[in-house]
Amino acid sequence: MSDAIYLRGEDYSPIAITDMDVGFLEDIPSYFQFNQKSTPENLGLFYEKNKGELKASRYAGVMPLVGEHMPDGSFITVTPRFGANATNMLLYIMQSDDFYQNHCQGKNVITFASHTTAEWNKMNFQNRNDSVLFGTYRDAKKFTPGTATSNEKDINFGALQGVFEIMEFLPACQHVCQAMLKQQSIRREENLVGKMKGKLNLNKQIKHNIVTGRMDRNYCSYNQMSIDNKENRILKYALYLVGQVKSEYPSLLEEEFAFCQRALASVKLTPCGTSDFNGLKNNGVFQYYTPALESAKKIISRISVTFDKSGNEKSSINKAVTPFFIQMDLLFELFCRAVIGNALKSINNETQSQYHLLPYQEGLKLFGNSPTPDGFANTHIPDLAILDQENQVVAVIDAKYSWLHNDGRNRTFQIMAYMLRLNCKKGGFISPYNPDDKMQLYEKNDMNIGLPEQQNQNIDRHIGFHLPIDVTVQSEIWEMKIKENLLDLLK
Numbered sequence: 001m002s003d004a005i006y007l008r009g010e011d012y013s014p015i016a017i018t019d020m021d022v023g024f025l026e027d028i029p030s031y032f033q034f035n036q037k038s039t040p041e042n043l044g045l046f047y048e049k050n051k052g053e054l055k056a057s058r059y060a061g062v063m064p065l066v067g068e069h070m071p072d073g074s075f076i077t078v079t080p081r082f083g084a085n086a087t088n089m090l091l092y093i094m095q096s097d098d099f100y101q102n103h104c105q106g107k108n109v110i111t112f113a114s115h116t117t118a119e120w121n122k123m124n125f126q127n128r129n130d131s132v133l134f135g136t137y138r139d140a141k142k143f144t145p146g147t148a149t150s151n152e153k154d155i156n157f158g159a160l161q162g163v164f165e166i167m168e169f170l171p172a173c174q175h176v177c178q179a180m181l182k183q184q185s186i187r188r189e190e191n192l193v194g195k196m197k198g199k200l201n202l203n204k205q206i207k208h209n210i211v212t213g214r215m216d217r218n219y220c221s222y223n224q225m226s227i228d229n230k231e232n233r234i235l236k237y238a239l240y241l242v243g244q245v246k247s248e249y250p251s252l253l254e255e256e257f258a259f260c261q262r263a264l265a266s267v268k269l270t271p272c273g274t275s276d277f278n279g280l281k282n283n284g285v286f287q288y289y290t291p292a293l294e295s296a297k298k299i300i301s302r303i304s305v306t307f308d309k310s311g312n313e314k315s316s317i318n319k320a321v322t323p324f325f326i327q328m329d330l331l332f333e334l335f336c337r338a339v340i341g342n343a344l345k346s347i348n349n350e351t352q353s354q355y356h357l358l359p360y361q362e363g364l365k366l367f368g369n370s371p372t373p374d375g376f377a378n379t380h381i382p383d384l385a386i387l388d389q390e391n392q393v394v395a396v397i398d399a400k401y402s403w404l405h406n407d408g409r410n411r412t413f414q415i416m417a418y419m420l421r422l423n424c425k426k427g428g429f430i431s432p433y434n435p436d437d438k439m440q441l442y443e444k445n446d447m448n449i450g451l452p453e454q455q456n457q458n459i460d461r462h463i464g465f466h467l468p469i470d471v472t473v474q475s476e477i478w479e480m481k482i483k484e485n486l487l488d489l490l491k
Contacts, residue, residue, distance in 0.1 A: 005065060005074040007045070007054075010081045011328050012402065015045065015054045040135055040325045043078050060086065061325040064117070064140045075143070080328050080471075082432040087160045088473035089335045094163075096338035097345060102360050109334065109360055112164050114138045131361075133334075134164050134326050142320040161321045165302065166242055169295035170256040173235055176292045177263035181227040182282075191219045198222025228267050231280065231289055236264045237272040238296035241303040245317065274301055332401040332471065333383050336430050339469060340384055340397070343483040347490070354389035355490065358382065364421060382418050384430070386490070394490060395426040397467065404431050404466065419462070426489065428465035433478070442467055442485045465489055 009015035032047040032054060042065055044057035056078045065074035080086055093099050093110070102109045112134040189201060191208060197220045204219040239260050246257070277297055282289040303317055337357060344355045363379040372378040384397040396418045400411065411429065419427040428444070444465035467485055470478035 005071060007065070007076040008078075009056050010079050011056050011058060011060050012081065013056055015056055015076075017054050040132075040327075043076050043325055045076060045078075058327055058329050059325040060328050061323070062143065063137060063323045063325060073141075075323075082434070082471050084328070084332075084432070084471040085473050086326055086328070086331060087163070089331055089471060090160065090163055092473055093331075093334045093338045096341055098337050098341035098357060098360070099334075105359070107360060110134075110167065112136075112168065114168075131330065132327065133330050134324065136161075136322045136324045138322060140323040142322055160326070161324055162245065162302065162317065164324075165295070165298050166246070167253065169238060169242065169292070169299050170253045170260065172292040172295045173239060173260045174256045176235065176289055177260050179288055181263065182229060182231055182286055182289065183225045183227050184229045185223045186226045186228070187221060188224050189219070189221050191217050193217055196220060226266075227264075230276065231282070231293065232264060232267045233270050234272050234276060234296050234300070235260075235292060236267045236269055238299040239264065240269055241299050241305065244305055245303055271305075272300060329399075329401040332432070333399040335471065336397070336399045336469060337384055339479065339482055340386070340430075340486070343479065343486050344386065346483055347487060351487075355394070356387055358385035358387060358393070366421060380418065380421050382422070385418075385422060385424075393422040393424040395428070395465075396422055396424050397427070398429050400429050400431045402431060403434060404429060415464070425461065426463045426465065428463075428467065430467040430469055432471045433468035442481075442488075444489060463489075 007015050007017070032042060032045045040059055040063075043061060043063045044059040046055060046057060047053070048055055060078045060080045062075060062077045065076050090110075099109055111132050113132050114136045116139040117137050118139075189204070190197070191204075194216055196218050199221050201219045201221045208219055209215065209217045239257070242257065274297060277293065280293065282293070337360065341357050344357070347353060348355055361381055363381050365378050366376065366380060367373075367378050382396050383399040385393050386395040386397070388394050396415065398411070398415050398418070404411075415427040415429065418424070442465075444463050447462040447464050449462050467482065467489075469482060
């Protein structure tokens with residue numbers, strides 16, 4: 001094979017390969033092993049032997065295809081199903097109270113990783129963190145949406161990656177500002193009144209003071225430690241560029257942004273380019289500058305500011321992006337938490353209730369610190385659990401990024417296990433809304449618990465339910481529907 005291979009499809013769906021090179025078709029089973037489906041390598045593509053299909057898994061994005069004989073320049077593009085808008089979903093999450101509360105508690109809800117191709121390939125499944133929401137191949141060739149390797153309508157690539165670049169830069173910059181801003185000795189000159197400092201500059205003393213008869217003054221040159229150096233000017237300029245585009249990402253790490261602005265206030269704002277990074281050395285005690293400067297370089301290479309004839313600023317964004325992946329089922333879970341959390345806040349304001357969500361990824365131990373019997377899983381982490389003012393669980397919800405057509409035996413066992421563990425009477429699922437499927441509407445029904453002869457005794461009423469949710473994030477109507485459904489469910 002010599003021609004580059006371009007594959008395109010949707011997550012958790014078969015990939016069309018009918019028009020591919022014959023040699024590539026023969027090598028598919030060796031390129032895409034079944035155990036790859038949970039890893040970001042090749043965007044999780046795997047070959048399902050019993051069906052003879054190449055399928056995508058949980059990852060969406062665009063990545064270089066890697067393999068022993070894979071032609072250079074080969075790419076795979078996987079887009080989200082259900083019309084999901086990954087960028088809007090991510091921004092919605094970051095503007096939610098649930099994200100803010102977890103962020104204030106030090107929980108890194110939205111995680112990302114950036115590795116070289118070799119670093120990704122050296123990792124095995126056990127070492128890859130399932131909680132990584134967004135990752136990049138930083139040594140892969142960049143691409144521009146709209147070319148042969150991508151399509152503008154697939155994913156808003158630039159905007160999505162821009163969010164993560166800002167998320168990467170601001171905390172790194174804040175860490176530098178909190179630790180210790182690098183200082184260096186700089187030469188200053190000052191015409192001092194009635195005192196000396198450093199060394200007297202004779203030439204300027206004669207010119208400015210003796211000739212003019214100002215004998216009470218001394219023109220001095222001296223060294224002073226200052227944070228106004230090259231590294232900090234780069235951080236200040238990257239922070240300035242973030243401020244130019246931050247209107248597109250409202251409420252995105254506002255506190256970190258403001259903190260860095262205050263810390264770097266005395267640093268001179270000067271335009272910087274990628275060439276300014278040449279020769280920078282931050283060894284020893286200043287090694288903590290490295291992540292911030294690497295992130296700043298991404299910002300500076302992507303965002304630029306120009307001035308028109310009137311002197312008005314105009315920012316522009318380089319559309320070329322680094323190949324990346326985003327884990328869609330994790331994004332969907334976080335999106336559901338944001339939507340449910342916002343709906344509960346609105347319900348509380350209207351009904352004087354105090355409903356709230358169980359903190360994110362709070363593990364519940366079935367056997368506590370006691371030994372776990374063989375065959376049992378001790379730790380259970382529900383996706384969403386709604387608590388009342390007495391911290392009693394009133395409903396547990398499992399987020400499913402899929403159509404719920406078929407008989408979900410395993411799903412049913414899972415939600416009933418959560419209900420038993422949390423001593424909860426209401427349990428159900430939340431999944432993407434399908435406007436063409438009447439089965440995907442909100443519904444709730446009584447569960448038959450106990451033996452048939454006990455079911456009419458109405459001892460304990462258990463309820464199973466399904467909540468549909470819109471993942472296009474194009475209308476506020478669905479927020480209102482979720483709120484109405486929750487009001488009905490919680491009454």
